[in-house]
Amino acid sequence: MSWALPAVDALAARLLEDRLVDAVxxxxxxxxxxxxxxxxxxxxxxxxxxxxWDPFCxxxxxxxxxxxxxxxxxxxxxxxxxxxxxxxxxxxxRRIARENxxxxxxxxxxxxxxxxxxEECPEAFDAxxxxxxxxxxxxxxxxxxxxxxxxxxxxxxQCQVRWPRQCDEVLAxxxxxxxxxxxxxxxxxxxxxxxxxxxxxxxxxxxxxxCLRCFACRQVCPACNCESCSLDQFEPNWLEREVGVATQFxxxxxxxxxxxxxxxxCGECQRACPVGFPLGALNRKMMKDMEDLFGVREPFxxxxxxxxxxxxxxxxxxxx
Amino acid sequence: xxxxxVFLCWCGSNIAGVVDMDRLQAExxxxxxxxxVEQNKYTCSDPGQESIRRAIREHRLQRVVVAACSPRMHxxxxxxxxxxxxxxxxxxxxxxxxxHCSWVHRDIDEATAKAVDLVRRAxxxxxxxxxxxxxxxxxxxxxxxxxxxxxxxxxxxDLADFGIPVxxxxxxxxxxxxxxxxxxxxxTLDCSSCILTPKMVEVATHPxxxxxxxxxxxxxxxxxxxxxVLVRRKARSVDEQRCTGCGECLSKCPAKVPSEFDLxxxxxxxxxxxxxxxxxxxxxxxxxxxxxxTxxxCRICQRACPAGAIDYxxxDRLESYEVGAIVVATGYDQFDPAAYGEYAYRASPNVxxxxxxxxxxxSTGPTGGRILTPGGxxxxxxxxxxxxxxxxxxxxxxxxxxxxxxxxxAKQAILLKExxxxxxxxxxxxxxxxxxxxxxxxxxxxxxxxxxYVRGRVARVFPHGDRLRIRAEDTLIGRRLELEAxxxxxxxxxxxxxxxxxxxxxxxxxxxQHGFFSEAHPKLRPVETHTAGIFLAGAAQGPKDIPDSVAQxxxxxxxxxxxxSRQEMETEPVVAEVNEHWCSGCLRCARVCPYNxxxxxxxxxxxxxxxxxxxxxxxxxxxxxxxxxxxxxxxxGAMNLAGFADQxxxxxxxxxxx
Numbered sequence: 001m002s003w004a005l006p007a008v009d010a011l012a013a014r015l016l017e018d019r020l021v022d023a024v025x026x027x028x029x030x031x032x033x034x035x036x037x038x039x040x041x042x043x044x045x046x047x048x049x050x051x052x053w054d055p056f057c058x059x060x061x062x063x064x065x066x067x068x069x070x071x072x073x074x075x076x077x078x079x080x081x082x083x084x085x086x087x088x089x090x091x092x093x094r095r096i097a098r099e100n101x102x103x104x105x106x107x108x109x110x111x112x113x114x115x116x117x118x119e120e121c122p123e124a125f126d127a128x129x130x131x132x133x134x135x136x137x138x139x140x141x142x143x144x145x146x147x148x149x150x151x152x153x154x155x156x157x158q159c160q161v162r163w164p165r166q167c168d169e170v171l172a173x174x175x176x177x178x179x180x181x182x183x184x185x186x187x188x189x190x191x192x193x194x195x196x197x198x199x200x201x202x203x204x205x206x207x208x209x210x211c212l213r214c215f216a217c218r219q220v221c222p223a224c225n226c227e228s229c230s231l232d233q234f235e236p237n238w239l240e241r242e243v244g245v246a247t248q249f250x251x252x253x254x255x256x257x258x259x260x261x262x263x264x265x266c267g268e269c270q271r272a273c274p275v276g277f278p279l280g281a282l283n284r285k286m287m288k289d290m291e292d293l294f295g296v297r298e299p300f301x302x303x304x305x306x307x308x309x310x311x312x313x314x315x316x317x318x319x320x
Numbered sequence: 321x322x323x324x325x326v327f328l329c330w331c332g333s334n335i336a337g338v339v340d341m342d343r344l345q346a347e348x349x350x351x352x353x354x355x356x357v358e359q360n361k362y363t364c365s366d367p368g369q370e371s372i373r374r375a376i377r378e379h380r381l382q383r384v385v386v387a388a389c390s391p392r393m394h395x396x397x398x399x400x401x402x403x404x405x406x407x408x409x410x411x412x413x414x415x416x417x418x419x420h421c422s423w424v425h426r427d428i429d430e431a432t433a434k435a436v437d438l439v440r441r442a443x444x445x446x447x448x449x450x451x452x453x454x455x456x457x458x459x460x461x462x463x464x465x466x467x468x469x470x471x472x473x474x475x476x477x478d479l480a481d482f483g484i485p486v487x488x489x490x491x492x493x494x495x496x497x498x499x500x501x502x503x504x505x506x507x508t509l510d511c512s513s514c515i516l517t518p519k520m521v522e523v524a525t526h527p528x529x530x531x532x533x534x535x536x537x538x539x540x541x542x543x544x545x546x547x548x549v550l551v552r553r554k555a556r557s558v559d560e561q562r563c564t565g566c567g568e569c570l571s572k573c574p575a576k577v578p579s580e581f582d583l584x585x586x587x588x589x590x591x592x593x594x595x596x597x598x599x600x601x602x603x604x605x606x607x608x609x610x611x612x613x614t615x616x617x618c619r620i621c622q623r624a625c626p627a628g629a630i631d632y633x634x635x636d637r638l639e640s641y642e643v644g645a646i647v648v649a650t651g652y653d654q655f656d657p658a659a660y661g662e663y664a665y666r667a668s669p670n671v672x673x674x675x676x677x678x679x680x681x682x683s684t685g686p687t688g689g690r691i692l693t694p695g696g697x698x699x700x701x702x703x704x705x706x707x708x709x710x711x712x713x714x715x716x717x718x719x720x721x722x723x724x725x726x727x728x729x730a731k732q733a734i735l736l737k738e739x740x741x742x743x744x745x746x747x748x749x750x751x752x753x754x755x756x757x758x759x760x761x762x763x764x765x766x767x768x769x770x771x772x773y774v775r776g777r778v779a780r781v782f783p784h785g786d787r788l789r790i791r792a793e794d795t796l797i798g799r800r801l802e803l804e805a806x807x808x809x810x811x812x813x814x815x816x817x818x819x820x821x822x823x824x825x826x827x828x829x830x831x832x833q834h835g836f837f838s839e840a841h842p843k844l845r846p847v848e849t850h851t852a853g854i855f856l857a858g859a860a861q862g863p864k865d866i867p868d869s870v871a872q873x874x875x876x877x878x879x880x881x882x883x884x885s886r887q888e889m890e891t892e893p894v895v896a897e898v899n900e901h902w903c904s905g906c907l908r909c910a911r912v913c914p915y916n917x918x919x920x921x922x923x924x925x926x927x928x929x930x931x932x933x934x935x936x937x938x939x940x941x942x943x944x945x946x947x948x949x950x951x952x953x954x955x956x957g958a959m960n961l962a963g964f965a966d967q968x969x970x971x972x973x974x975x976x977x978x
Contacts, residue, residue, distance in 0.1 A: 071932070227903060
């Protein structure tokens with residue numbers, strides 16, 4: 001089982017050569033920051049070598065697919081499970097035309113926190129390639145072993161889609177649909193639910209005080225794709241510009257409720273947050289409600305119809 | 321700032337008895353934008369309305385708040401007043417000081433404080449009100465009547481007499497409905513057929529009525545004044561134009577199946593008319609039982625038919641009709657008493673329902689009107705009636721009273737006594753409800769004829785030899801009773817037809833928890849539905865006897881006629897509107913819309929990257945009922961309900977919380 005970069009490159013090149021797509025979106029190395037991979041688009045088969053596929057490809061791609069396909073560009077996407085679900089969120093929201101994307105699914109054994117690896121083991125970045133050994137990433141040919149327990153990205157801890165779903169094609173190299181790090185997706189939610197109200201309030205207030213309201217969480221979120229975000233509007237002025245505990249409440253609850261039943265749990269919001277706000281806990285609380293109150297089995301998988309966006313005559317209506 | 325006038329209504333003592341009006345006025349005078357406040361004993365009265373008009377003139381008011389009763393009561397009244405005063409009717413806001421305040425509070429201080437809040441939120445909201453204009457839509461001058469029972473027949477005839485073309489759709493092969501199955505009718509004992517069949521003929525021959533029997537509504541699209549109805553005309557296998565109704569085919573058909581019309585007490589052929597007086601008098605072939613359709617041979621009816629009307633190749637046809645109004649008169653069904661195992665309805669043929677008794681006593685019924693036990697074919701010596709089977713019983717039936725059973729049991733008891741004077745008749749009842757003209761007298765007549773009324777519920781009925789044994793309790797004297805009878809009649813509840821909810825869905829109307837269609841207001845709009853242009857008649861709306869059904873059918877017909885008497889109608893301007901600039905085109909609004917009022921359209925927009933097309937939601941103001949579900953579902957805030965704009969609602973919140 002290896003991070004089969006040559007196979008990925010070959011597929012990307014084939015898509016471009018066969019003119020199935022106009023461009024392929026994936027990741028590339030940052031020339032200055034060895035731990036950093038940034039989203040990168042190649043338009044020519046000759047340039048697929050610029051793409052990289054290794055344990056440091058952290059950024060999500062779905063939101064970029066939206067912007068890039070707006071003008072009608074037909075885009076191949078190197079899609080991990082989370083990217084594919086994000087793209088499907090945008091397809092169901094009618095923001096991406098299905099025929100404009102070709103989802104090239106990459107089974108993903110989890111991504112590493114590049115900064116931490118750089119701090120603790122910079123020589124790992126000398127590797128020519130990587131292999132996945134379940135509990136470790138192993139650098140080739142140096143043989144450096146990175147334990148996932150230490151380096152796995154937060155957003156990958158509770159991943160349910162290591163094997164990408166709903167793709168046009170899946171690169172059948174490395175298996176591992178099972179995520180050994182996720183025992184209970186709702187563990188943190190349950191812990192918070194059990195806290196007495198004052199402590200729970202203090203927990204959130206602490207984070208509201210730290211939030212800079214930079215909107216990074218919204219900008220990366222594939223479910224936050226409105227033409228005009230209500231939080232940016234002045235008339236009516238839903239969100240005061242003043243940053244205080246009350247307005248932070250409004251901001252975060254509006255965000256959480258606008259993605260309730262639509263969040264794909266890609267974890268990009270929390271990864272992008274400069275202060276480490278546990279946005280995933282808010283989102284998963286909503287997901288847990290979708291399961292408990294509406295019987296949605298996999299609330300993170302985008303559906304044509306969503307529990308909070310449907311008029312149904314047989315709605316049980318038990319909130320009366 | 322807009323100049324606001326506030327009019328505080330006493331509603332006699334309804335409001336002024338609980339709210340301190342002078343203190344309220346003093347508070348209201350200090351509210352922003354308010355330039356005039358006055359009190360009136362009855363603001364809705366002519367002098368009350370005139371005083372508003374005068375104030376609008378004298379104080380150059382631009383916005384008006386009437387603090388009185390519920391807007392459901394008088395918003396229309398005051399909007400009309402606004403128009404006569406030269407202001408747009410939608411620059412008015414009502415504060416409900418009655419239902420929301422004085423009627424539910426006693427403490428004067430608290431009620432007054434709440435009244436101040438209610439008026440303040442109305443003032444804040446009305447300051448942001450925009451004038452709204454109604455549009456106009458043309459009206460199709462044709463009505464659809466759904467159901468050919470007595471209610472549907474009456475509605476169709478009344479509409480046709482207004483000169484309005486009517487399409488009457490009946491799912492069974494003949495007009496008549498439940499009333500055709502009845503023998504005599506209370507409280508006058510008219511023969512049901514004698515008063516019904518002439519009306520059936522009148523429908524069939526009326527030049528303004530197009531009668532579609534053996535037909536079902538497939539789908540309904542559109543909105544008030546402009547419905548498009550697709551009707552499935554089921555294959556009759558008999559050419560309606562050629563058939564002369566001679567009946568030759570009926571007697572020759574070798575198949576024998578239980579007759580639906582006789583509730584299984586009699587039989588019919590595979591080719592049949594439901595009953596001799598059927599309209600139209602054209603048979604229909606029941607393809608499930610026909611030997612030709614099931615085994616490929618027979619064709620006896622085809623050979624017997626002198627007119628050559630039998631057409632085995634006929635297929636279902638879809639016909640489309642444009643109508644402006646719909647009267648729903650789909651009728652009721654009888655509760656299946658099998659749920660009451662202790663009454664042995666399934667176990668003994670001699671336990672029957674009230675409707676089955678009607679067929680048994682009818683001269684067109686399987687026994688030719690002789691009352692014989694279905695099990696033994698004997699004249700009964702003793703008959704027991706059990707009332708409220710499935711009615712007034714939340715456990716196994718329905719919570720409501722079926723309203724007609726008390727009277728039809730009295731009628732059936734009288735008929736029994738008339739036909740079999742020596743037969744003993746017992747009626748077990750919970751209460752006798754005989755509210756209605758001449759009803760109490762009719763019930764007493766049954767008692768005077770010797771019918772034994774026993775107050776108490778029957779515990780058990782079980783077959784005993786060739787008779788039935790009944791165990792019961794007489795609760796008035798607290799004694800257990802045990803008696804034998806030859807026939808037990810269960811006064812089974814009236815329930816909605818099994819497909820009532822599907823019908824409601826097709827039409828976009830509401831049904832209550834039982835499945836009866838819901839009227840728009842139980843007192844003031846009893847024949848309208850919440851969907852404009854759709855009206856209700858008969859037992860589809862709730863248990864009803866014939867006089868009530870006929871009266872309601874007439875009311876529904878005149879409501880529909882009033883609508884169709886106009887060339888065009890004004891649309892309600894309180895509808896959703898799309899800010900296309902903000903709309904993302906996700907069309908979540910369309911999915912939450914209960915009225916299918918939202919669709920998509922493409923617009924061209926100019927962006928930094930040049931001109932491109934984008935999909936946005938668009939609202940059909942004829943279909944939109946202004947419920948606001950879309951405005952809530954829209955994350956962008958691109959969907960707004962006119963008259964309830966987000967800014968207005970937020971201003972109300974500010975008025976109450978700041």
